[in-house]
Amino acid sequence: MKSALIIDVDKGAGLATAKALGQLGYKIWIGERSQERGLAAKAELVWEGYEAEYLPLDLADGDTILAAAETIAASSPCLDILVNNAGDHSFHAGTAGGLRQAAVVDGFGAAAVTRAMLPLLRRSPVGRVVNVSSPLGTFGLEASEAFPWGPLLALC
Known part of the structure; x- marks a missing residue:
């Protein structure tokens, strides 16, 4: 069975991606820091007929990243x-x-997960990594009052 690990599946793009891949026959591994949100996402996906498993995964905690890779490797x-x-x-x-904190999670955390999952991805004939950007990475928000770092980041 094909498998996908999706980080942050409890709402929005993550949940939509999980459902789309579920429709294509993928087993969904839900990487989520919050057990409550992770189990809720799993319940929703399973209720809709998809195969899904919750993995405790905090991008600021290397131990949970390694444990997630070990769990997937033991099962797939x-x-x-x-x-x-x-x-x-x-x-x-x-x-x-x-x-x-945002740099740790968005940058270093994503890199750490990718590095931990590379051996598993390399075993797949079609292994791939998809990095999703948030709206916070758009130039449209750089001058917004709701985004105080925009002008600073625009100078970088």
Whole structure:
């Protein structure tokens, strides 16, 4: 069976992607920091007839990333798709700490998950990584009052 790990499946693009891949016959691995949200997403996907499993996965915690890779490896010969869909929007708070946390989750966390999943992806004849950007990465928000970091990031 084809399989996909999707980070942050509890709503929006992640949930829509999970359902679309489920319709194509993929087993969905739900990588979610919140057990409550992860199990709710699993329940919704299973109720709609898709095969889904919840994995505790916090992009700021390397141990959960490695554990997720081990769990998938124990259950599947490979991983066909990794969808890095997580986004930490805490930098909306306008603090250096919030911006740092967003960089850890969005940048380093996604890279760490990709690195941990590479052996599984390489075993797949069609292994691929999909990195999803949030609306926060668009130039349309750079001057918005709701996005205080926009002018700063536009200078980088």
